[in-house]
């Protein structure tokens with residue numbers, strides 16, 4: 458995943474916030490309505506963490522389905538197998554990227570000693586992620602484009618939320634980024650830049666999913 462300079466990150470923030478919102482289907486609209494009902498409309502570090510736990514699972518589901526497909530391939534279909542494997546690698550890279558987002562958020566909430574209820578911030582996210590995985594998996598098996606569209610909407614929402622959060626919190630621009638994950642995610646001067654980079658990653662994820670809809674095939 459490309460790491461941007463602070464100047465570029467500010468440009469990308471402006472681009473994301475100026476973009477018209479994607480049109481979400483009824484399932485996504487309902488999901489975000491319920492999500493705001495449970496976690497509140499206010500953007501917060503803890504709420505982002507819940508989103509990140511859920512954001513990983515479509516990539517895991519796609520990787521799983523792709524492996525099943527590879528198992529059913531015969532020797533004469535080498536090109537097809539390679540294409541599926543490329544898809545597996547892409548899903549894994551996206552999953553890893555989401556994992557760093559989660560770890561960085563986790564680290565920050567821990568340092569800030571932000572109190573979180575076990576039920577709402579540990580248990581419930583896993584329950585949501587479990588069902589979201591099943592939905593992503595089934596959609597991908599029956600109609601991959603639907604699964605990609607669902608994920609694109611999710612990523613569109615995430616990109617916007619992160620960029621809006623930085624805008625609402627100008628104090629983040631004066632907090633240096635100190636993290637055990639600098640080597641893994643990138644060395645950014647401030648916490649605001651990290652959040653902008655996360656927001657940018659989400660937009661890239663959205664674009665990758667939208668590009669897959671174009672082909673609308675299994676691989």
Ligand SMILES: [Fe+2]
Pocket residue numbers: 509512554555558559615655659
């Ligand atoms: Fe993320």
Ligand SMILES: [Fe+2]
Pocket residue numbers: 512555612615658659662
């Ligand atoms: Fe994402």
